[in-house]
Amino acid sequence: MKEEEKKALEEFFANDFSPSEQERILLEFPSLPQDAELLHSYLEALRSQPVPELRRDFSERVMASLGRPPLWETLRAGLGSWRRIALVSSLSAAVLALLLVGPRLWTQKDAAILVREEILENQEKRYQVRFAIRMPDARTVEVAGDFNQWNPVALQPSVKKDGTFSLELPLGEGTYSYAFLVDGKKWIPDPAASRKISDGFGNVNSLINL
Amino acid sequence: MASPRYQRQDEDLELIRRCHSGEREAFARLVEAYQNDLFGKIYRWVGQKEVAEEMAQDVFLKAYRDLKSFRGDAKFSTWLFQIALNRCRDFWRVQKRSPDNWVPLEDRHDLAHGEVSADQEIERNQKIQRLRSAMSELPEIYREALGLKFLNDLSCEEIAHVTKQGLSNVKMRLLRGVEKLRKKLS
Numbered sequence: 001m002k003e004e005e006k007k008a009l010e011e012f013f014a015n016d017f018s019p020s021e022q023e024r025i026l027l028e029f030p031s032l033p034q035d036a037e038l039l040h041s042y043l044e045a046l047r048s049q050p051v052p053e054l055r056r057d058f059s060e061r062v063m064a065s066l067g068r069p070p071l072w073e074t075l076r077a078g079l080g081s082w083r084r085i086a087l088v089s090s091l092s093a094a095v096l097a098l099l100l101v102g103p104r105l106w107t108q109k110d111a112a113i114l115v116r117e118e119i120l121e122n123q124e125k126r127y128q129v130r131f132a133i134r135m136p137d138a139r140t141v142e143v144a145g146d147f148n149q150w151n152p153v154a155l156q157p158s159v160k161k162d163g164t165f166s167l168e169l170p171l172g173e174g175t176y177s178y179a180f181l182v183d184g185k186k187w188i189p190d191p192a193a194s195r196k197i198s199d200g201f202g203n204v205n206s207l208i209n210l
Numbered sequence: 211m212a213s214p215r216y217q218r219q220d221e222d223l224e225l226i227r228r229c230h231s232g233e234r235e236a237f238a239r240l241v242e243a244y245q246n247d248l249f250g251k252i253y254r255w256v257g258q259k260e261v262a263e264e265m266a267q268d269v270f271l272k273a274y275r276d277l278k279s280f281r282g283d284a285k286f287s288t289w290l291f292q293i294a295l296n297r298c299r300d301f302w303r304v305q306k307r308s309p310d311n312w313v314p315l316e317d318r319h320d321l322a323h324g325e326v327s328a329d330q331e332i333e334r335n336q337k338i339q340r341l342r343s344a345m346s347e348l349p350e351i352y353r354e355a356l357g358l359k360f361l362n363d364l365s366c367e368e369i370a371h372v373t374k375q376g377l378s379n380v381k382m383r384l385l386r387g388v389e390k391l392r393k394k395l396s
Contacts, residue, residue: 012388016366017381029385035392042395043360045337052259054249054266059241062270063234091235192260 005033008040113192113208127171127210131155131180133190136163138182145178145205147171152181177205218243222286229277237277241270244290251291254361255298257342265301269294284371292372295354302346302353344394352387355380 001009009032013022026032055061114130131143133155142152147169155165177197179187189196193206222243228236248269253262272293280289345353354373358364366384370377 012384014365021381025385029389031392032385032388035388038392038395039360039388042337042341045334046254046341046361048334049257049338051250051253054246055263058245058249058263058267059238062241062245062267063238065267065271066234066237066274087235 001033002037004040005037008036009033011040012036113190115210125173127173128168129171129208129210130166130168131178131190132164132166133180133192134162134164135182138163138165140183141165142181142184143167143169143178144181146176147178155180171210173210175207175209177207179203179205219285223282226277226280226282226286229274237274240273240286244287245270247287248290248294251362252294252298255357256301257338261301265294265297269297272297288368288372295358295372298357299350299354302350340395344391347394348387348390351383352390355383356387356391359384 012032017025029035114132116128116130120126133141135141141155143155144150144152153167153169155167158164158166179189181187187203189204190206193208195207195209196204197207198204222240225236225240229240245266249262249266252265252269253259256262256265269290273290276293280286345357348356355369358369358372359366364372366377366380369375370380373380375383
């Protein structure tokens with residue numbers, strides 16, 4: 001057995017299989033060392049991908065999604081001490097504020113920019129890029145950028161009628177700035193894009209690097 | 211003095227008791243305690259930040275709604291993870307019907323930063339894509355066993371507990387799963 005196969009097998013078995021089990025398994029699954037080694041190389045690629053940071057307001061969003069507490073819950077939680085009453089009062093005020101302001105903050109839900117690589121017949125690399133954004137209050141959403149000479153192209157509304165608009169565009173390698181045009185009037189950067197750039201006229205565009 | 215593990219369990223039980231009494235703030239403390247770990251586990255399965263965040267949010271929402279059914283006979287983290295596993299199952303069922311070669315832009319390392327060579331980056335992304343694609347094609351029982359062990363680093367015993375399967379069943383699913391996965395990857 002090769003050294004790499006041994007290592008991969010050790011990782012596979014870890015502390016889960018006794019020596020006698022391991023012996024029996026290798027008889028029943030003779031290709032396991034090679035299988036484990038192949039899997040190991042793929043898993044290393046996946047594990048080397050760092051886990052991104054969770055958004056900072058995650059817990060606030062969770063609590064806001066719970067909805068307003070029933071009045072009896074608030075009253076019951078408030079009984080017993082002034083401290084509890086003060087806590088419940090401020091919590092109710094915060095929930096009320098979130099209910100008033102929240103829909104404006106969370107009308108626009110982040111969507112991932114998805115990319116698919118393609119190799120053309122001439123071995124050139126091309127990327128199908130899926131632009132997507134959730135704007136339930138918008139009638140139309142278009143995208144424009146360096147890749148189409150800033151001529152807005154309409155995104156298609158989702159068949160699920162959930163306010164999501166999306167479009168796939170083929171792009172070559174490079175860095176592009178772009179933005180969304182909402183209802184033909186308002187330019188906004190892509191909330192899913194982590195990189196932004198000012199256009200020098202007071203507007204902020206998004207950057208995508210392929 | 212109780213070990214950190216039991217301290218955490220005791221704290222969770224106290225917070226859950228307070229949730230049952232109507233203290234929402236107690237649930238917020240539970241969310242803060244487990245959000246990063248849960249998000250990390252889900253992200254390893256789905257590979258997309260926004261999707262993983264949304265799924266983690268769904269998990270906490272479900273946990274809040276079902277909190278009355280939590281009896282304290284298992285660790286809260288295990289119970290939470292079981293909800294997450296069900297959510298991941300739904301995700302994979304949808305994935306099976308979708309194009310399997312899309313990768314979120316954020317999964318593609320920014321070459322402009324020059325941390326990894328272009329060839330290495332392409333190879334890594336291709337491997338990740340192929341692995342996710344191959345796993346999405348596996349029957350659920352094998353995909354789950356492999357994902358829980360190799361993406362979430364659970365032991366066979368923990369997998370048995372979370373999936374409510376027998377230990378020998380879990381081991382066999384791992385072995386057959388590896389075989390099937392290798393065939394898909396080769």
